[in-house]
Amino acid sequence: MADGEDIIGRAIRKLDHLADLDEADHQALRSLKTKIRSIGANQILVSQGSDVAKCFVLVNGYACSHRETSGGGRQILSFRLPGDILNLDRLLMKRADHNVQTISSATVAEIGLESLRQIVGQRPRIAEALWRAMLIDASIAREWVLNVGRRTATQRIAHLLCEFATLRDAAGLGHPDRFELPMTQEQIGDATGLTAVHVNRKLHDLEKAGVIARTRREWTIVDWRRLKRIGDFDDHYLCAA
Amino acid sequence: MADGEDIIGRAIRKLDHLADLDEADHQALRSLKTKIRSIGANQILVSQGSDVAKCFVLVNGYACSHRETSGGGRQILSFRLPGDILNLDRLLMKRADHNVQTISSATVAEIGLESLRQIVGQRPRIAEALWRAMLIDASIAREWVLNVGRRTATQRIAHLLCEFATLRDAAGLGHPDRFELPMTQEQIGDATGLTAVHVNRKLHDLEKAGVIARTRREWTIVDWRRLKRIGDFDDHYLCAA
DNA sequence: CGTAGGTTTGACTGATCTCAAGTTTGGTGG
DNA sequence: CCACCAAACTTGAGATCAGTCAAACCTACG
Numbered sequence: 001m002a003d004g005e006d007i008i009g010r011a012i013r014k015l016d017h018l019a020d021l022d023e024a025d026h027q028a029l030r031s032l033k034t035k036i037r038s039i040g041a042n043q044i045l046v047s048q049g050s051d052v053a054k055c056f057v058l059v060n061g062y063a064c065s066h067r068e069t070s071g072g073g074r075q076i077l078s079f080r081l082p083g084d085i086l087n088l089d090r091l092l093m094k095r096a097d098h099n100v101q102t103i104s105s106a107t108v109a110e111i112g113l114e115s116l117r118q119i120v121g122q123r124p125r126i127a128e129a130l131w132r133a134m135l136i137d138a139s140i141a142r143e144w145v146l147n148v149g150r151r152t153a154t155q156r157i158a159h160l161l162c163e164f165a166t167l168r169d170a171a172g173l174g175h176p177d178r179f180e181l182p183m184t185q186e187q188i189g190d191a192t193g194l195t196a197v198h199v200n201r202k203l204h205d206l207e208k209a210g211v212i213a214r215t216r217r218e219w220t221i222v223d224w225r226r227l228k229r230i231g232d233f234d235d236h237y238l239c240a241a
Numbered sequence: 242m243a244d245g246e247d248i249i250g251r252a253i254r255k256l257d258h259l260a261d262l263d264e265a266d267h268q269a270l271r272s273l274k275t276k277i278r279s280i281g282a283n284q285i286l287v288s289q290g291s292d293v294a295k296c297f298v299l300v301n302g303y304a305c306s307h308r309e310t311s312g313g314g315r316q317i318l319s320f321r322l323p324g325d326i327l328n329l330d331r332l333l334m335k336r337a338d339h340n341v342q343t344i345s346s347a348t349v350a351e352i353g354l355e356s357l358r359q360i361v362g363q364r365p366r367i368a369e370a371l372w373r374a375m376l377i378d379a380s381i382a383r384e385w386v387l388n389v390g391r392r393t394a395t396q397r398i399a400h401l402l403c404e405f406a407t408l409r410d411a412a413g414l415g416h417p418d419r420f421e422l423p424m425t426q427e428q429i430g431d432a433t434g435l436t437a438v439h440v441n442r443k444l445h446d447l448e449k450a451g452v453i454a455r456t457r458r459e460w461t462i463v464d465w466r467r468l469k470r471i472g473d474f475d476d477h478y479l480c481a482a
Numbered sequence: 483c484g485t486a487g488g489t490t491t492g493a494c495t496g497a498t499c500t501c502a503a504g505t506t507t508g509g510t511g512g
Numbered sequence: 513c514c515a516c517c518a519a520a521c522t523t524g525a526g527a528t529c530a531g532t533c534a535a536a537c538c539t540a541c542g
Contacts, residue, residue: 049477067383070473073391077383089380092373097380097478121365131372132333138379139330139338142308142318145382148390149434150314153530184488193390198530200490216539232311236290237338394498425520439498441522457507 010083061106062182158231177221251324302347303423317432399472418462
């Protein structure tokens with residue numbers, strides 16, 4: 001297994017799951033020229049309004065997308081895991097409508113927009129998979145509207161943890177309910193529309209209630225069923241294909 | 242101009258704007274068999290989890306999409322105007338991931354999913370336009386996450402009013418800052434993550450401040466510039482193509 | 483070690499919700 | 513044209529959730 005194959009392998013497997021790609025589709029994806037880049041934590045990859053001519057595939061590490069209010073408020077719109085394409089919208093949109101940045105040190109594969117567009121034009125199955133990937137992102141965004149608009153602080157945080165753990169498990173990134181959480185409490189707050197201080201308090205509540213446990217950076221979901229119930233979590237929206 | 246042409250004309254013009262459709266594309270769209278249906282206010286058209294085999298084009302009246310929490314909370318995810326396709330995701334998604342219902346009496350055109358899929362397979366420009374329409378919906382959803390997560394009550398309401406007025410104007414539905422608002426204050430609350438009571442109070446604030454005016458169901462945006470500033474509104478995300 | 487970023491805790495403030503009672507509006511039937 | 517009704521809107525008082533400010537404490541890393 002060559003290095004190049006391995007590196008975007010996770011992304012390909014993901015797309016494979018969204019439409020029945022055949023061997024020729026796989027070949028086409030593997031033949032895409034990629035440039036691998038290592039970046040530090042908290043580096044902006046795409047900034048709102050920009051028109052970078054490439055798509056980034058997250059190979060390793062974690063990232064998030066966010067928008068800002070004019071008053072300086074920051075709202076995280078999604079967390080990204082290895083295998084995710086970070087700015088897929090650029091395929092059809094002239095400009096990025098949100099920022100994308102790493103939240104840990106990471107490595108990304110850059111793909112030229114032109115070659116990606118070419119493949120999409122020639123291979124309908126790949127187009128379908130990408131289209132569907134974007135629809136799932138949209139479904140997640142809608143769930144976040146619900147989360148932030150209609151749930152209490154504890155519920156929002158619990159829901160976020162459920163989502164992260166589920167996506168992480170689906171991506172095959174190790175033990176399903178014992179992992180290192182890549183985001184800070186400040187970032188959890190920015191994702192749930194809360195303050196870091198309040199996130200901290202509610203996290204302690206969840207811990208005292210025996211639903212989660214934390215030691216250093218290692219988090220454990222002690223009572224998965226209860227966490228889901230608290231967060232009103234139903235994974236339907238995640239793989240809604 | 243035949244009736245059938247007229248009725249989906251608005252939707253076609255919208256798509257035309259998203260990709261350069263040629264005459265053959267227009268013909269293909271016009272030749273779609275549609276069934277026109279009139280419905281009362283507050284009727285559910287699509288319910289979450291269902292798999293209706295048709296897409297609905299809103300011809301007349303207003304609609305919204307929403308999801309619910311298990312606790313009975315309701316979050317409106319978008320308001321829909323004449324010319325909008327209400328459940329476009331069904332093109333690629335097995336099941337609806339949210340509810341769609343009318344908020345006024347309305348007439349919709351039903352299009353069979355199969356014929357729509359056929360057209361999408363044969364006419365890449367139409368596929369591109371539809372794809373882009375979905376991306377714009379996604380961009381709007383992300384803006385709503387920001388709105389609900391990071392803005393105060395007054396800002397959220399102002400932002401919503403700006404968005405509605407802008408979309409309404411873009412759809413060519415009459416006077417840009419003087420119109421009948423189709424949603425109740427309860428619905429504004431469900432869209433902004435607030436209580437109807439609180440929406441009412443903040444609406445009065447905006448009125449007292451001379452930013453908006455209301456008589457009966459007729460709303461006027463008195464000071465458009467100020468409303469935009471209050472709501473931190475930048476229409477970039479709406480036509481982000 | 484020393485430092486910066488992240489976490490924890492406390493006391494106080496303020497925005498929004500809840501509950502509850504009116505009032506207005508628009509539609510319906512007599 | 514009027515009487516009535518349900519839905520929407522309005523207003524007040526008190527409760528609560530989450531925010532703010534500020535200080536102390538970790539802990540990873542250079």
